[in-house]
Amino acid sequence: MTEFQSALDSVLGTLEQIRTGGGRLPRASRVAIEALSRPPAPTAELVTASPPADRPLTKADRLAPVRARVLVCTRCPHLAASRTQTVFGIGNPDAEVMFIGEAPGADEDRQGEPFVGKAGQLLTKIIKAMGFNREEVYIANVLKCRPDTPGAASGNRPPSLAEMQTCLPYLAEQIEIVQPKVLVALGATAVDGLLGTRGPMRDLRGKWHSYQETPLMITYHPSYLLRNQTPTEKRKVWEDMLLVLERIEHPISEKQRRYFL
Numbered sequence: 719m720t721e722f723q724s725a726l727d728s729v730l731g732t733l734e735q736i737r738t739g740g741g742r743l744p745r746a747s748r749v750a751i752e753a754l755s756r757p758p759a760p761t762a763e764l765v766t767a768s769p770p771a772d773r774p775l776t777k778a779d780r781l782a783p784v785r786a787r788v789l790v791c792t793r794c795p796h797l798a799a800s801r802t803q804t805v806f807g808i809g810n811p812d813a814e815v816m817f818i819g820e821a822p823g824a825d826e827d828r829q830g831e832p833f834v835g836k837a838g839q840l841l842t843k844i845i846k847a848m849g850f851n852r853e854e855v856y857i858a859n860v861l862k863c864r865p866d867t868p869g870a871a872s873g874n875r876p877p878s879l880a881e882m883q884t885c886l887p888y889l890a891e892q893i894e895i896v897q898p899k900v901l902v903a904l905g906a907t908a909v910d911g912l913l914g915t916r917g918p919m920r921d922l923r924g925k926w927h928s929y930q931e932t933p934l935m936i937t938y939h940p941s942y943l944l945r946n947q948t949p950t951e952k953r954k955v956w957e958d959m960l961l962v963l964e965r966i967e968h969p970i971s972e973k974q975r976r977y978f979l
C-alpha cells in the first residue's frame with residue numbers, strides 16, 4: 719500500500735469515527751491545520767515514495783506506511799490537539815539494538831525526533847560509548863505524542879494507561895519490522911508498555927527479560943541518571959550496556975569494561 723493510500727485510509731477511518739460518535743467535533747493541532755492548508759505535494763512525489771515492485775520490500779519500506787499512519791493519528795484526540803507533531807522513531811531500520819523510551823518531551827515534540835533533549839543527549843553519549851553512532855541503532859518511544867499538560871506552561875507527565883494501550887500497537891509494529899537482536903527498555907514506562915510489569919527498577923534492571931522472544935534489557939531512563947549523577951548509578955547503566963554488547967557479540971575494549979569504575 720502506498721503512503722498516500724494508508725494516510726487516506728486513516729483520514730477516512732477518523733471521519734467515520736466522528737460520524738458514528740454522535741457529533742463530537744474533530745480537533746486538530748495548529749501545525750496540522752497549517753500543513754493541511756498548504757498546497758498538496760505533487761502526486762508524482764507520492765508515487766515515487768512507494769518502493770519499486772521489482773525488489774523485495776526493505777524494513778525501511780515497511781516502516782514508511784506505519785510512520786504515515788502515526789503522522790495523522792488522532793486516536794487520542796486530546797494529544798492530537800496539543801502536539802506540535804508526532805514523534806515516530808529514528809535510526810537504522812536494520813539495527814541490532816533498539817532503545818525504547820517513554821514519550822516525547824517538549825524538545826522532541828518541537829523537532830519531531832525522539833531523545834533530542836537533555837536526556838536524549840545523554841542517551842546519545844551512552845550509544846557512542848558503546849561504539850555506535852546514533853544512526854546505527856533504532857530509537858522509539860512507547861507514546862508517539864507528547865503527553866499534554868493542560869493549564870501548565872511547562873513540565874512533563876507520564877503517559878496514562880489508556881494512552882499507552884492506544885499507542886502501543888504502533889511500537890509493536892516497529893519492533894516486528896526492525897526485529898532487533900536486543901531491545902533496551904529505558905525506564906519504568908517502557909517496561910510497563912513492553913511487559914505490562916511494574917516494579918522497582920533496581921530489581922528489574924541488569925537482567926535479561928524477553929519481549930515476544932526478543933531479548934530485552936531493562937535499564938534506568940537517562941533522565942534518572944541526570945538526576946543521580948554518581949559514578950555508582952552511571953556504572954549500573956553501563957553494566958547493563960556491557961551485557962547488551964556481549965549479547966550481540968560486539969567487541970568490548972578493556973577501557974570500555976572499566977568505565978565508571
Ligand code: URA
Pocket residue numbers: 819820821822823826831832833834835837838859
Ligand atoms: N524521554 C523519552 O522517554 N523519550 C524521548 O523521546 C525523550 C525523553
